Amino acid sequence: GEDVEQSLFLSVREGDSSVINCTYTDSSSTYLYWYKQEPGAGLQLLTYIFSNMDMKQDQRLTVLLNKKDKHLSLRIADTQTGDSAIYFCAESFSGGYNKLIFGAGTRLAVHP
Amino acid sequence: DGGITQSPKYLFRKEGQNVTLSCEQNLNHDAMYWYRQDPGQGLRLIYYSQIVNDFQKGDIAEGYSVSREKKESFPLTVTSAQKNPTAFYLCASRTGGPNTGELFFGEGSRLTVL
Numbered sequence: 001g002e003d004v005e006q007s008l009f010l011s012v013r014e015g016d017s018s019v020i021n022c023t024y025t026d027s028s029s030t031y032l033y034w035y036k037q038e039p040g041a042g043l044q045l046l047t048y049i050f051s052n053m054d055m056k057q058d059q060r061l062t063v064l065l066n067k068k069d070k071h072l073s074l075r076i077a078d079t080q081t082g083d084s085a086i087y088f089c090a091e092s093f094s095g096g097y098n099k100l101i102f103g104a105g106t107r108l109a110v111h112p
Numbered sequence: 113d114g115g116i117t118q119s120p121k122y123l124f125r126k127e128g129q130n131v132t133l134s135c136e137q138n139l140n141h142d143a144m145y146w147y148r149q150d151p152g153q154g155l156r157l158i159y160y161s162q163i164v165n166d167f168q169k170g171d172i173a174e175g176y177s178v179s180r181e182k183k184e185s186f187p188l189t190v191t192s193a194q195k196n197p198t199a200f201y202l203c204a205s206r207t208g209g210p211n212t213g214e215l216f217f218g219e220g221s222r223l224t225v226l
Binding site for chain 2: 004008033035040041042043044045048088099100101102103104105
């Protein structure tokens with residue numbers, strides 16, 4: 001079945017690295033995504049990785065994909081208070097129509 | 113600026129009333145979606161539409177209805193049959209084609225049933 005799982009909370013100190021983990025079930029997903037949601041707002045795409053890649057780096061963000069274990073992670077270097085938000089992992093569903101399956105979201109709290 | 117506009121941002125409803133949430137996009141996207149967000153849960157798909165005059169049920173369509181008469185517009189009606197309608201509702205759109213293109217989200221509508 002379709003399922004994406006994430007831990008619900010992560011707390012880090014400002015300046016440290018944050019690592020948010022995600023597991024997914026659809027091994028034929030073409031793309032995997034990380035979205036960010038700030039309080040009371042919609043989701044914004046942070047980054048995505050194509051399924052034939054192992055790693056993607058974009059400034060402070062590093063995405064690692066372990067396709068064998070169906071594990072995706074998002075690392076935020078030098079975490080700032082402005083990074084406090086909910087981060088959603090999503091996989092593209094390969095069931096014949098255009099649909100994303102989202103995890104429950106990880107709430108990242110950055111403290112001084 | 114291109115984007116997705118949802119209205120109203122906050123809505124209060126009495127039990128037994130139908131309400132309609134508006135979603136308009138000027139991105140010229142073919143596909144549009146409605147998601148429901150509850151605390152501690154992922155986004156759950158209510159309805160989606162890949163082209164005008166066509167839409168399909170998502171995972172939790174019971175108690176909801178939609179229409180897609182124009183490419184730009186995909187309103188969601190929360191009917192009195194929806195047992196637990198208090199939630200944050202998110203509309204999204206993307207370009208067509210399978211497994212391609214990012215989802216663009218609106219700012220959401222928070223519905224509270226009194």
